[in-house]
Amino acid sequence: MNNELEDNYGHALQLLVTHLIKNAVKIPKPVLQGALDFESHAWKKLDDPAKRNRLREISALTDAPSDVHRHFEAYPHKFSKGSYGRYLTSLHLYKESLGA
Numbered sequence: 001m002n003n004e005l006e007d008n009y010g011h012a013l014q015l016l017v018t019h020l021i022k023n024a025v026k027i028p029k030p031v032l033q034g035a036l037d038f039e040s041h042a043w044k045k046l047d048d049p050a051k052r053n054r055l056r057e058i059s060a061l062t063d064a065p066s067d068v069h070r071h072f073e074a075y076p077h078k079f080s081k082g083s084y085g086r087y088l089t090s091l092h093l094y095k096e097s098l099g100a
Contacts, residue, residue: 009094010038012087016062019080024071028061030054031068052100059091059100 017035020027034054037043046054062068072084 005090005094005097006044009090010035010043012083012090013058014038015083016068016087019083020068020071023075023080024068026067028068030057031061034058048098052098055091055095055098055100059095063088063091 013031014035017027017032020031034043037046043051043054060066072081075081075084
């Protein structure tokens with residue numbers, strides 16, 4: 001597994017959660033917990049099957065057609081939409097690297 005892909009995904013997830021904290025009504029708990037686990041370096045201690053399971057859960061809550069996806073589709077600022085696009089790219093690359 002590529003640590004760079006994991007690091008890129010963790011950073012993008014943290015930026016996603018930061019945006020949601022400032023601009024959204026509700027952040028799904030698994031999404032918030034994933035960002036906190038990257039921040040505390042707990043994510044790196046998980047084995048690959050646990051990472052795959054968590055990643056699938058977070059993906060279902062953040063990728064289309066989720067509430068998070070709808071939030072970003074309706075959000076008026078280009079920078080935030082670009083940040084979400086980078087999140088999706090890092091999510092898909094990381095999922096692929098894990099075989100999730």
